[in-house]
């Protein structure tokens with residue numbers, strides 16, 4: 045029998061594309077998209093959509109009962125840059141939404157949960173290169189703290205109450221449909237839009253800031269693969285390291301210049317530089333590769349080609 049899925053935060057950068065993919069896999073009517081607002085609604089309204097506040101336990105519970113939901117993807121969150129501006133709001137949204145979903149699963153209403161963590165769980169004391177799965181995690185952002193604590197709670201709910209919760213630590217995600225909002229890695233999306241629209245881009249990170257990144261197709265593949273894996277293959281119930289590519293603003297600019305020789309980049313680091321400097325440059329994701337056969341498809345060159353093709357169509 046197909047799962048009946050609720051996506052909370054379906055109108056965000058990842059939520060929109062996840063909604064489309066899950067509807068392809070499970071059938072349009074089996075995937076209810078929800079968000080607190082209707083930004084990007086055109087990307088998710090080919091199937092059921094409800095307005096839902098991720099901080100409202102009763103609203104989530106009623107939505108699950110009314111739609112016979114057995115699986116939740118909790119994609120709502122305030123990201124790293126916005127979280128620094130609104131620390132208490134980030135804590136409130138990121139933690140309460142997770143508790144609501146974990147408690148529904150503990151009560152038996154929900155059978156399976158996906159909750160994204162992030163490379164933001166790492167901090168300045170973490171080994172920067174090839175960051176191991178199990179290592180020092182002393183995050184310095186509110187967002188990172190919520191993700192680190194959330195990971196501990198996911199593992200706790202699994203061990204203590206048998207909740208089938210699965211999670212991956214997303215790197216920066218690059219996509220051409222919905223824009224990201226409020227992250228430190230957002231520059232790597234903006235740069236393509238500005239390349240097509242203006243032929244130039246001013247980066248808010250310095251030219252040698254090397255961060256782990258991933259094309260959206262790979263992020264969606266990782267998400268659907270971990271959720272489809274047999275439960276006994278999921279040995280880590282906090283969150284899996286996940287990796288594809290790492291690059292700097294200068295390297296992404298070079299990859300754009302290879303296709304658009306007149307493209308110009310300049311650098312004006314702002315408060316997000318300190319956040320980026322606290323994160324790793326590359327991630328060791330061998331546990332995800334071993335446990336549930338994760339592999340990525342996109343490198344910087346073919347990601348740039350695809351981004352430019354798609355955005356040329358969008359802005360023509």
Ligand code: AKB
Pocket residue numbers: 123124125161162163164187214215216217226227228229230
């Ligand atoms: C951010 O930059 O805050 C996010 C993330 C790495 O989790 N994209």
